[in-house]
Amino acid sequence: DAKTTQPTSMDCAEGRAANLPCNHSTISGNEYVYWYRQIHSQGPQYIIHGLKNNETNEMASLIITEDRKSSTLILPHATLRDTAVYYCIVSHSGTYKYIFGTGTRLKVLA
């Protein structure tokens, strides 16, 4: 079973920040939080990952709560090209199998 819970869908206005939440209340101490997105049946694309500190890269920011039971992916200025299904995955590492949940279908509106 997936270790994460995400909203089924979200809308976001173009140019605004998109905040995608994820609950992972059973995460263990050595498990990372990974975020991927899948644009229309393409291969899942890596976005960002973190262990307990907040992370930022050129694509997004990842905010992990202090108790690590939830996290939020932030796309600072959403564009139409960000419309995709976003998956939050908890895994021991990138060299361990991923268990995909249902993901959040983000629609960016013009």
Added chain:
Amino acid sequence: AAGVIQSPRHLIKEKRETATLKCYPIPRHDTVYWYQQGPGQDPQFLISFYEKMQSDKGSIPDRFSAQQFSDYHSELNMSSLELGDSALYFCASSSIRIWNEQFFGPGTRLTVL
């Protein structure tokens, strides 16, 4: 930068036929994963290989087998195909020494008629 290569990109087979899907990982990656994504479903882990040895196994049917070769490419062999095998099959690769995340290929779309 080099990415994961999968071939063929599209494959159409009849029921009870066999299919072979190929995956070429990113150079210097030592681990390969196979995932299956049925229509309207989320990707499901099938099997993985590390340094040519099976490292983990998920919900892979007995009709399927896979291996990783000395050049690190991997093949997923599917026999006695069923209509329900129609899906997108993704391969991903990673390296514990280089990167911490898995990189996915573009997928092979298998249609069983």
